[in-house]
Amino acid sequence: MSxxxxxxxxxxxxxxxxxxxxxxxxxxxxxxxxxNLGAAYQTCFSVPAGEITLFADRNTFEVAGxxxxxxxxxxxxxxxxxxxxxxxxxxxxxxxxxxVDEVEKNIDPSGFPPIAIGSGxxxxxxxxxxxxxxxxxxxxxxxxxxNGYASGIAAIxxxxxxxxxxCQQASxxxxxxxxxxxxxxxxxxxxxxxxxxxxxSHADWTLASWVRDTPYCPASIHPVSDATHQVIDRVDAIAxxxxxxxxxxxxxxxxxxxxxxxxxxxSPASGGEHLISHYLDMEQHAQNQxxxxxxxxxxxxxxxxxxxxxxxxxxxxxxxxxxxxxxxEHPPTYEALRNRIERDHAHLPPPIRECIQEESKAGWISxxxxxxxLEKIRDxxxxxxxRLEPILEDSHRIAHAQGVVGCPRTPEEAGIPRxxxxxxxxxxxxxxNRYTILHFCRDLGLLSRWSENxxxxxxxx
Numbered sequence: 001m002s003x004x005x006x007x008x009x010x011x012x013x014x015x016x017x018x019x020x021x022x023x024x025x026x027x028x029x030x031x032x033x034x035x036n037l038g039a040a041y042q043t044c045f046s047v048p049a050g051e052i053t054l055f056a057d058r059n060t061f062e063v064a065g066x067x068x069x070x071x072x073x074x075x076x077x078x079x080x081x082x083x084x085x086x087x088x089x090x091x092x093x094x095x096x097x098x099x100v101d102e103v104e105k106n107i108d109p110s111g112f113p114p115i116a117i118g119s120g121x122x123x124x125x126x127x128x129x130x131x132x133x134x135x136x137x138x139x140x141x142x143x144x145x146x147n148g149y150a151s152g153i154a155a156i157x158x159x160x161x162x163x164x165x166x167c168q169q170a171s172x173x174x175x176x177x178x179x180x181x182x183x184x185x186x187x188x189x190x191x192x193x194x195x196x197x198x199x200x201s202h203a204d205w206t207l208a209s210w211v212r213d214t215p216y217c218p219a220s221i222h223p224v225s226d227a228t229h230q231v232i233d234r235v236d237a238i239a240x241x242x243x244x245x246x247x248x249x250x251x252x253x254x255x256x257x258x259x260x261x262x263x264x265x266x267s268p269a270s271g272g273e274h275l276i277s278h279y280l281d282m283e284q285h286a287q288n289q290x291x292x293x294x295x296x297x298x299x300x301x302x303x304x305x306x307x308x309x310x311x312x313x314x315x316x317x318x319x320x321x322x323x324x325x326x327x328x329e330h331p332p333t334y335e336a337l338r339n340r341i342e343r344d345h346a347h348l349p350p351p352i353r354e355c356i357q358e359e360s361k362a363g364w365i366s367x368x369x370x371x372x373x374l375e376k377i378r379d380x381x382x383x384x385x386x387r388l389e390p391i392l393e394d395s396h397r398i399a400h401a402q403g404v405v406g407c408p409r410t411p412e413e414a415g416i417p418r419x420x421x422x423x424x425x426x427x428x429x430x431x432x433n434r435y436t437i438l439h440f441c442r443d444l445g446l447l448s449r450w451s452e453n454x455x456x457x458x459x460x461x
Contacts, residue, residue, distance in 0.1 A: 003226060004029075004251055007258050016217040020262040023136075024150055027173045029250045031243070034067045034140065034176040037115075038075025041138055044172045045113050049076040053106055053114045055126050057084045057093045060118035060142045064179050068117060068140055079115075082106050084122065090290050095124045097158040103129035113137050113171070119187070120146040120295065123170075124154040131167035139170035143183035144191040144249050146295060149173050150257025153266050155278075157285055160352035161359075161431060162278035164266050169257070175250045177243055185241075189406035190296030191249065192238060195256055196398050197273045197303040198228045200437070203310060203391045204271030208435035210384055211373060220268050224259035227252030232394060235401040272309075272429070272436035273302030279428035280416060286348050293414040300407040301414060304458050305425055307395045309437050310388070312450060318381035323374045326445045332367045344427055355431075362433040374443065410459045418459075422451055 004027050012020045025044050028036060041047065052072065056065055061083060069079055084093045084103070093099065103125045107114055115138045116126035123139055130137040141149055148155070152169045155162060180188075202221055209216035231238070231252050237245030259268040266274075277298035281291050292298075331337035341360055345353050365373070377384070408414035411421045426447060429438040441447040 003223070004254055004258075007223065012219075014217060014219050016215070016219070018215070018217060018264065020217075020219060022169065022258055022261055023152075023171065024169045024173060024258075024261075025171050027150070027175075027254055029175045029177070029247055029254075031178045032176060033174050034064060034179065035071050037068050037071040037138075037140065037174055038073070038077055039071075040172055040174065041072065041077065041115070042075055044138065045136065047077070047112055050112050051078040051080055052112045053082060053108075054079045054117060055082050055084060055103060055106070055114060055122060056117035057086075057122055060122060063182055064117050064140055064142050064176070067179075068115070084125070089288065092290065093121050093125075094285070094291070095121045095154070095156050097156055099125050100128050100132075100156060104132050107133045107135065109133045109135065111135075115140060116170075117142060119143045120148055120155070123148060124156060127170070128154040128156060128165060128167045136168065136171040138172040139174070141173065141175045141250075142179055143187040144175075144180055144246065144253060145183070145187040146191055146194050147253045147256035147269060149175070150254045151260040151266070151269075152264075153260060157281070159355050160282060160286055160349060161355040162282050164270070166264075169261050173254065175254075177246055177250070180246055180250065181241060181243065185406055186294065188238065188241075188246070188249070190294035191253055192231060192235065192405045193294075193296035193300030193303075193402055193407045195228060195231050195249075195252055196401055197271070197299045198224045198256065198269055199392055199395055199398070200273050200303050200306045200310075201267070201269050201271040203388050204306075204436040205267045206387055206391060207384075207437060207440055208267075210387065211377060211440065212435045214267075214435060217263060220259050220263035222259075223255040223262070224268050227255040229394070232397055232401050235404040239405045267434070271306065272438040273299050273306045275428040275432055275436060275438060276302035276305065276421070276424045279424040279431060280420065282352065282431070283348070283420065283424075286352055292416055293408070297408050297414045298416070300402050301411055301416070301421065302424075304399055304402075305454060306437050307392070307398065308454050308458050309441050309447075309450070310392055310395070312446075312454075313441070314385065318378045321374070321378045321444060323371065323378065326374055326443060327367060327371060329445055330367060330370050330443070331364070334361060334364065337361065337364055341430060345430065359433045360430045363435070363439075370443070377440075377444070418455055422455055425451055425454070
């Protein structure tokens with residue numbers, strides 16, 4: 001907790017020119033900390049007594065709701081409980097724009113800050129709804145399944161497209177290890193899968209800063225870098241549900257969220273591997289089908305694919321980069337780009353294709369600008385790798401660590417057909433105006449050439 005404590009309620013004017021701010025005031029991790037919810041809530045929000053709206057789904061309320069209500073009642077705080085139900089035909093609640101509206105309608109802007117009990121979905125819904133209502137919020141985690149507890153963004157399906165929307169951090173976060181120990185092992189494995197993507201996310205952010213001059217700040221990386229190393233070193237204990245190791249994972253997931261808050265975006269913790277996961281989710285949503293695997297499991301698959309792309313790139317002699325051939329695949333006009341999007345994403349409904357059009361258009365550059373970019377990549381290849389290699393030095397340990405905790409070793413184990421994963425690998429770069437290894441390889445004309453063989457190499461039958 002010492003690392004977490006050093007970030008709480010801090011504002012730093014960084015040498016990068018940005019103001020880095022952590023608004024989270026209190027993080028409690030450990031056994032039975034939920035018993036302190038009422039007192040912690042009063043301390044954070046200066047609320048002596050009154051009624052609070054508490055949001056959960058049926059599963060998360062069952063595991064943590066009664067303890068939360070008891071603690072709040074002991075502190076003189078009444079609760080109105082709102083249970084979020086899945087949509088018809090779906091097993092779980094999904095974080096969609098319509099559900100955010102539903103949650104916001106249950107929040108009184110002149111009332112007390114709401115409490116979310118759950119993990120990724122419930123947290124994102126309450127986080128964004130509270131932000132729109134002008135209120136802070138508290139988070140009681142029920143599973144170590146993702147790294148968004150302390151982030152200032154919400155991942156929401158809007159108009160069929162998965163978007164990360166800036167909002168706020170939780171002012172109070174409680175992660176009770178007694179509750180977390182009861183979560184299904186798959187959920188903990190998914191959290192590890194999400195966290196172990198960070199070397200790729202960091203490499204992608206570095207690549208974007210080098211190729212596209214995207215704003216980058218090393219200070220934002222420190223929390224998530226510390227977190228990743230801590231988890232890789234303790235995967236065996238995490239898999240065995242060792243309480244101290246789960247506490248370490250809890251701290252690591254919070255630190256990962258702090259990195260995103262410091263950066264003011266999800267860049268330190270979300271790169272091409274997350275785009276692959278988002279694309280898979282988007283396709284399912286477009287067909288009104290439930291998500292096939294935990295976000296962290298899909299990210300784990302995407303991480304291994306991205307790492308293989310980096311490995312193959314490292315073996316390339318930059319003198320062999322064929323700029324003219326690469327330029328032949330670059331859309332020379334907006335209209336050409338639009339035609340390609342319509343062709344490649346024809347299986348998606350028109351409103352989703354339109355959203356993809358907007359994202360792709362925002363990242364499009366002219367043929368002459370693309371030529372200059374490719375020449376820069378070719379001419380400064382070695383300096384680029386001098387920056388990337390230290391970031392990726394532990395990448396050989398990631399697949400092993402994923403397997404130890406129980407992440408799927410193949411797409412089939414995650415319930416994802418290989419053609420779907422290959423399509424996500426090839427097309428997911430279109431859905432976000434954020435430069436990643438997927439964009440880099442596509443621009444060099446390598447992504448389509450390598451895609452089939454990469455799946456066979458990373459996930460042999």
